[in-house]
Amino acid sequence: MIQKKICMLGSFAVGKTSLVRRFVHSMFTDKYLTTVGVKIDTKKLVYGDKELSLLLWDLYGEDEFQRVQTSYLRGSSGLLLVADGTRPETVDKAIELRDKTVASLGNIPYLLLMNKCDLAPQWEVSPERLRQLGQSGWKILHTSAKTGEGVEQSFLSITAMMMGGAAK
Numbered sequence: 001m002i003q004k005k006i007c008m009l010g011s012f013a014v015g016k017t018s019l020v021r022r023f024v025h026s027m028f029t030d031k032y033l034t035t036v037g038v039k040i041d042t043k044k045l046v047y048g049d050k051e052l053s054l055l056l057w058d059l060y061g062e063d064e065f066q067r068v069q070t071s072y073l074r075g076s077s078g079l080l081l082v083a084d085g086t087r088p089e090t091v092d093k094a095i096e097l098r099d100k101t102v103a104s105l106g107n108i109p110y111l112l113l114m115n116k117c118d119l120a121p122q123w124e125v126s127p128e129r130l131r132q133l134g135q136s137g138w139k140i141l142h143t144s145a146k147t148g149e150g151v152e153q154s155f156l157s158i159t160a161m162m163m164g165g166a167a168k
Contacts (some may be wrong), residue, residue, distance in 0.1 A: 001044075004162050005055045005075050006155075009097045010082035011090040012061025015115040018145030019082065020058050023155050028146050038072055043155070047163055054159065070104045077162040079110035080154065085123035085142075086116060091133075109161035111139050113154050118144040 008016040017039065022028055024041045039058040044051065059072055079101060081094040094112055101108070114130065116123075130140055141157065143150035 001051045001053050003053045003055055004077040004159070005057060006078045006080060006158060006162075007057045007059060007073055007076045007101075008080050008082060009059055009094070009101070010061060011084070011087070011093040014061065014082045014084040014087075014090050015143075015145045016058050016061070016080075016082045019080070019113065019115065019143060019151055019154070020056050022145045022148055022151045024056065026148075028148075030146070045156075045159070047159055050163070052159065052163075054155070070100075073101055073105055076101075076105060076108055078108060078158045080113055080158055081110055082113045082115050083125070084116050085114050085125050086119055088125050088129070091125055091129065095133075109158060111141055111154060111158050111161075113141055113143045113150075115143045115145060117142040117149055118147050 008020060010016055018028060020039075020041050024043050038060070041056045041058065043054045043056060045054065046052070057072060057076070079098065081098055083090040083094045098110055112133065114125065134140055139157070141150050141154045143154055145151060
């Protein structure tokens with residue numbers, strides 16, 4: 001069995017833990033639980049003819065008080081950068097975290113997950129901003145941990161990228 005480590009990165013309260021819970025356990029709760037340090041979950045799946053074990057490292061949210069430890073990132077095969085569509089500054093933080101990770105580990109596959117698409121009417125991140133990011137090479141998927149929209153596709157897309165295929 002092949003193991004692949006995926007780190008979930010983003011600001012506090014963007015939905016990293018909820019996305020992992022939705023993917024691994026098919027559940028959602030709207031109770032906010034702050035991640036302290038790192039929480040690791042495992043999801044087994046089949047990709048082509050290979051059995052994979054995805055190690056999902058849900059890292060605490062980075063803000064002005066906490067910085068992600070680069071030691072948590074070592075050995076990562078892929079990154080899921082999570083932003084909250086209702087909070088534009090979380091996109092800036094995702095970009096900053098991706099840049100820090102590239103500086104530390106080199107280029108590894110990554111996706112930007114624009115979470116909380118169930119709240120799309122309240123989004124403050126402009127479609128133009130996302131279009132510009134897409135034009136500069138960012139692969140962006142819309143997700144909702146609450147409804148499940150885009151969640152499985154996101155994890156399968158990063159898996160395909162880590163395995164040398166194209167994102168789906």
